[in-house]
Amino acid sequence: MNKISIAAASIVTEADLASARLGQRFGRLDLQSQLALLAVASLKINFDEFARDRIGICLTASAGSLSTDVNFWNGRNGVGGPSPTLFAYTLPSAAIGEIAIHFRLTGPDLCFVGDDKNLLAEAADFIRRGDADGCVCVYCEAVTVGCAEIISSPQSATACAIFLNRADGLREWREFDRDMKALCALISQTKSAG
Amino acid sequence: MQISTHELKSKIIESLKLQDITPEQIDDDAPLFGTGLGLDSIDALELVVLLEKDYGIVIKDIEEGRPAFRSVRTLADFIAAKRPQ
Numbered sequence A: 001m002n003k004i005s006i007a008a009a010s011i012v013t014e015a016d017l018a019s020a021r022l023g024q025r026f027g028r029l030d031l032q033s034q035l036a037l038l039a040v041a042s043l044k045i046n047f048d049e050f051a052r053d054r055i056g057i058c059l060t061a062s063a064g065s066l067s068t069d070v071n072f073w074n075g076r077n078g079v080g081g082p083s084p085t086l087f088a089y090t091l092p093s094a095a096i097g098e099i100a101i102h103f104r105l106t107g108p109d110l111c112f113v114g115d116d117k118n119l120l121a122e123a124a125d126f127i128r129r130g131d132a133d134g135c136v137c138v139y140c141e142a143v144t145v146g147c148a149e150i151i152s153s154p155q156s157a158t159a160c161a162i163f164l165n166r167a168d169g170l171r172e173w174r175e176f177d178r179d180m181k182a183l184c185a186l187i188s189q190t191k192s193a194g
Numbered sequence B: 001m002q003i004s005t006h007e008l009k010s011k012i013i014e015s016l017k018l019q020d021i022t023p024e025q026i027d028d029d030a031p032l033f034g035t036g037l038g039l040d041s042i043d044a045l046e047l048v049v050l051l052e053k054d055y056g057i058v059i060k061d062i063e064e065g066r067p068a069f070r071s072v073r074t075l076a077d078f079i080a081a082k083r084p085q
Helices: A030-039 A066-074 A085-086 A094-103 A118-127 A143-149 A180-193 B006-016 B041-055 B063-070 B072-082
Strands: A005-013 A055-061 A110-111 A134-143 A156-165
Touching: A005 A030, A005 A180, A030 A066, A030 A094, A030 A156, A055 A094, A055 A118, A066 A134, A066 A143, A066 B006, A066 B063, A085 A094, A085 B041, A094 A110, A094 A134, A110 A118, A118 A134, A118 A156, A118 A180, A134 A143, A134 A180, A156 A180, B006 B041, B006 B072, B041 B063, B041 B072
Parallel strands: A055 A110, A055 A134
Antiparallel strands: A005 A156, A134 A156
16 A cells, blocks of 8 residues: 555634643643643544554744743753753754654654644654654744744744544645645534534 | 642652642652552652752752652651751
8 A cells, every 4th residue: 555644633722722731741732742742642543453563753843942042042041951851852852752752652753843734744754764653743833922023923822633544534634735824724624624 | 938738749650740740639648659649760850950940959969859758758858958048
């Protein structure tokens, strides 16, 4: 089977975080990691059905870790200095680690900063090359007020996730399916209508 | 002055942003790290900051702090002994 399918898709926003129940440690994650983890959980994939070392993770952080960097920097003058926990999230790829730990996925991973145009294609390449049987793809926009001012971008707190694999899924993935956010919205609308 | 373990547990929950856990669910003598509450090295650093912010205690030597972080009770005792009057 050569085709690669979208097995599941999800979109979450900051409003969804309040009702998220993803363990005792969820509260300490930065906004980006919370959104990314919740988006993956919302896929409702049973990873027990897969070899976990054959599931990859590809993540794009639209603004890198800038929102967390700003929070960390703003804490520098407080007693005791900035939060040590926040420091761990001043890496754009930190959310990949949180996803990997939570779902115990040990396959290959990739992190991008910027737009989502190559995310699904890179994930599909993992599968085509035989590096992974499936791939969790996450596009995350965690742009807080402080971050938005720096990059002159609208404030946003949203993440969408797609799970690609070779099994029959919601729809076949094609090379021109590059806008992940639009794709997730389309699939969500289709599911709602169905 | 001794502080109550309940107060300390509340501060730990707040400081570490622990979810779905109440002070009553934390055993005074359970290990904070590994088993028990399951905290990790980043949490340890956050607790060091908590001691400085809330109790004015600066831990300069990690060996000095190590026994204090065994459990909530040992941490409460450490704060009582080291807290500036």
